[in-house]
Amino acid sequence: MSGDKKLSIAEIDRQLACGLIVSCQPVDNGPLDDDEIVVCFARAALAGGADGLRIEGARRVAKVRAALPQALIIGIVKRDLHDSPVRITPLQTDVSALAEAGADIIAVDATRRPRPAAVRALIDEIHRHSKLAMADCSCFEDAAQAHGCGAEIVGTTLSGYTGGEVPERPDFALLEKMVAAFPRVMAEGRFNTPADSARARELGAWAVTVGTAITRTELVTQWFAEALKVHGKDSAPA
Numbered sequence: 588m589s590g591d592k593k594l595s596i597a598e599i600d601r602q603l604a605c606g607l608i609v610s611c612q613p614v615d616n617g618p619l620d621d622d623e624i625v626v627c628f629a630r631a632a633l634a635g636g637a638d639g640l641r642i643e644g645a646r647r648v649a650k651v652r653a654a655l656p657q658a659l660i661i662g663i664v665k666r667d668l669h670d671s672p673v674r675i676t677p678l679q680t681d682v683s684a685l686a687e688a689g690a691d692i693i694a695v696d697a698t699r700r701p702r703p704a705a706v707r708a709l710i711d712e713i714h715r716h717s718k719l720a721m722a723d724c725s726c727f728e729d730a731a732q733a734h735g736c737g738a739e740i741v742g743t744t745l746s747g748y749t750g751g752e753v754p755e756r757p758d759f760a761l762l763e764k765m766v767a768a769f770p771r772v773m774a775e776g777r778f779n780t781p782a783d784s785a786r787a788r789e790l791g792a793w794a795v796t797v798g799t800a801i802t803r804t805e806l807v808t809q810w811f812a813e814a815l816k817v818h819g820k821d822s823a824p825a
């Protein structure tokens with residue numbers, strides 16, 4: 588298994604062409620929430636020109652790695668803990684499982700919230716496996732802390748998801764602030780259109796991760812259905 592593959596950040600810099608990463612995370616328990624479908628999403632994303640993939644769960648990372656030995660994979664584990672709001676790769680054992688499954692980059696929640704393992708401990712564990720660390724951040728201060736702990740990549744992933752209503756638009760203000768301070772910033776979270784993704788790159792994002800708009804068919808269908816409701820039966824021509 589190519590869990591042993593070790594890419595340097597400079598090699599990844601060279602591999603990025605358009606800077607698009609596709610997150611292949613179907614809606615939980617929906618009709619597309621299936622390991623083989625995730626592998627198909629991954630194949631389709633690469634066929635469409637993506638530079639890399641974001642995959643949830645060690646088992647799915649291993650399946651995608653086996654099917655696509657050369658793919659750049661960012662691995663995460665999502666788990667619901669009873670005593671912490673941290674969901675994305677909260678434990679050191681999650682890190683080891685993702686490393687063994689063949690992830691190149693391992694992303695962890697880097698928010699400064701109550702958590703079972705410190706951000707530094709998770710990043711150290713990622714590096715112990717000779718993998719690269721990405722910090723999923725909710726604000727500039729999260730990114731500063733994670734960068735200080737050695738994270739190679741910091742992302743806007745969790746902006747808007749740590750309290751209050753989730754905004755509709757991406758957090759461009761945070762992206763700009765992070766780009767000015769850190770060398771590799773992942774634009775992630777609600778980059779739902781090619782135009783917003785391109786804008787992120789114009790602003791200096793190292794790469795852009797797009798999930799929902801590509802791999803959550805139910806939600807994209809809802810966007811269309813909601814928009815079309817305005818012109819429902821009453822306004823249709825007789």
Ligand SMILES: CC(=O)N[C@H](C=O)[C@@H](O)[C@H](O)[C@H](O)COP(=O)(O)O
Binds near residue numbers: 778796797
């Ligand atoms: C907040 C959180 O849990 N984000 C998750 C992180 O893996 C995923 O649910 C998102 O789909 C991913 O970040 C991509 O973002 P978007 O789906 O908006 O393109």
